[in-house]
Amino acid sequence: MKSAILEAAEDLIAANGLSGAPLAQIAKRAGVAVGTLYNYFADRDALIAALFEMRRATLRPRLRAAVTAGEGLAFEARVRAFVREVFAAFEAHRKFIKVAIETEHHRLTPGTTAKDLMSTIDELVKIGAKEGIVAAERSELLAIAMTGALKALVLRRISSNAKLDDAEADGLVSLLLDGARA
């Protein structure tokens, strides 16, 4: 029930944005009465927060796992493994990822998947810097650029109904580590 409600909310937010998902519509789509929403969530904000936290609870472990996935490998291979894992995780939650990226700057969605992605990438880049693979003075920039590039790529692919596969992941990693020159 709770998750049926959250899925209904997710659908509507994905389609119409955060302010295009009134409780009446969420309830209708979830097949329950409005009043029922209040048996599961204190208020609208809490419902939205719960949606983001539910997905976060699923995605954060996978992001964490993605960091450790390539442990022992050379840095490039490790980053490649990381991005492949991230893409796989996002692929499994396309609708929410769209929502998470699009509403990233909204008051109601602080500290959610977008932030988790950022901090995970930070962590990974620091490893590269410590290993001397990534130029120290470029590491902050790399982290920011990688996060931005990844989100842009993901959103693009989701919006055009294209897959997020390993080739896509490898391409992004090559670009960021070796540049775009021919």
Next chain:
Amino acid sequence: MKSAILEAAEDLIAANGLSGAPLAQIAKRAGVAVGTLYNYFADRDALIAALFEMRRATLRPRLRAAVTAGEGLAFEARVRAFVREVFAAFEAHRKFIKVAIETEHHRLTPGTTAKDLMSTIDELVKIGAKEGIVAAERSELLAIAMTGALKALVLRRISSNAKLDDAEADGLVSLLLDGARA
């Protein structure tokens, strides 16, 4: 008067988001009565649209100029010049740029500065591909990544009250063309 209203709207949207700027507050901050807003804009949507179009009218020529800024130069220098120009333009409109990037996916803000940036970068990357500097098979990815990285960097700097200067621009270009390796 019209622009005082739009600036008030910009301030409020920058502070509280698109749905955190009721007409009563906009009017108050602009120092006019609510009714006055309707002397200048058909309705709330039109006011918001006008804000984005006003800034767009200022920024688009600068983005276009940024593309031609480095004409004749080698591609890397040209991209460098482009990003420096873009940063200079964004620096002059920090508040709006924050708003434009944060609300990029909102129903009320289609075809605005964020799109102009994307298409401008597209154009530039195509030149690099034609010149053989950018690997053809990487050009789409480069355009997406560059747009995403640039927006992420800009937003980060604006949010932390840091400048968007030439050094920042050069760093981003190096990263994208040559990669992050030490």
Next chain:
Amino acid sequence: MKSAILEAAEDLIAANGLSGAPLAQIAKRAGVAVGTLYNYFADRDALIAALFEMRRATLRPRLRAAVTAGEGLAFEARVRAFVREVFAAFEAHRKFIKVAIETEHHRLTPGTTAKDLMSTIDELVKIGAKEGIVAAERSELLAIAMTGALKALVLRRISSNAKLDDAEADGLVSLLLDGARA
């Protein structure tokens, strides 16, 4: 509840006209909150339309019945029966009849009781023409005049709190069929 709201609207419109019945007053008189109105009607226009349609649904069958009331009788007797029935029906809905006649030409009230009356009278007059009782070349005029005269008489009686009884009906029919000469 729905009909309490419509009755409140009817009262206010009868007293102050269509534009003298704001939703706040309708709600107050109906003993509900303003928001409640929107649980029953899409918007103000829909509420007004519903009022006219509700009464129409009641009155139209009675007008139809009035046409058949005198079937088999000689034409004059038939018309007499018709007008008596109409008066009885109107008598039972004085307040609405007042509203319906007074707002007959308003944008929000097309195709309502006033039109039904007109078309019903048309039908009846055609019967009289076919039977040769009414001069063919006078039938259109008779229909128009009868409708106008009937509405004027009804409105007059309602406004002066006078009854609409059989004598009144018979008087009108005599006048229209035989003229006013002594």
Next chain:
Amino acid sequence: MKSAILEAAEDLIAANGLSGAPLAQIAKRAGVAVGTLYNYFADRDALIAALFEMRRATLRPRLRAAVTAGEGLAFEARVRAFVREVFAAFEAHRKFIKVAIETEHHRLTPGTTAKDLMSTIDELVKIGAKEGIVAAERSELLAIAMTGALKALVLRRISSNAKLDDAEADGLVSLLLDGARA
């Protein structure tokens, strides 16, 4: 100037009703600024009232004249002359007559042409009664019916862009005095 404003108001009211004629539109159509309206009329109500009074000032004398038009003639001829005169007067002010009849029951238009018509007809009918032509017990009814029938006929003809000529007038008089029988 004043009459240009009143004509603009008349046009708009004829087209959209009393509540479909905001001052801004009236001013625009009259080719003046809103503020100017207040140099000629105390407020909106006064403007509307002035429109009705201006026309009334023109029409009332013609209605009065219509009563005396047939003095000396036999009653039927006199009524015929009266209705012909009325039709001629109304024909010359079709737009206003439409407005006057349609808004007859509005708060802002008491004691105007519609009432003048009624009282004029009353007067005429009384003459017929005194002369013994109209049955005394039918005179009130005749007056009401004649007024209603006349207004209905006029409105019908104006709405369908048909003329109000002498034949039309004669037809109405015959109907009311002699009835519709073949």
Next chain:
DNA sequence: TATGAATGAGTTTTCATTCAT
């Protein structure tokens, strides 16, 4: 006198939240 931008009270409309069943 003419102008038309500015005003703000009045009205409509939305929607999260409550609560009796």
Next chain:
DNA sequence: AATGAATGAAAACTCATTCAT
């Protein structure tokens, strides 16, 4: 727990009226 009608505060919108120029 589930329901959904009722609520009313907040927001959008309209328009007669004012007033500085």
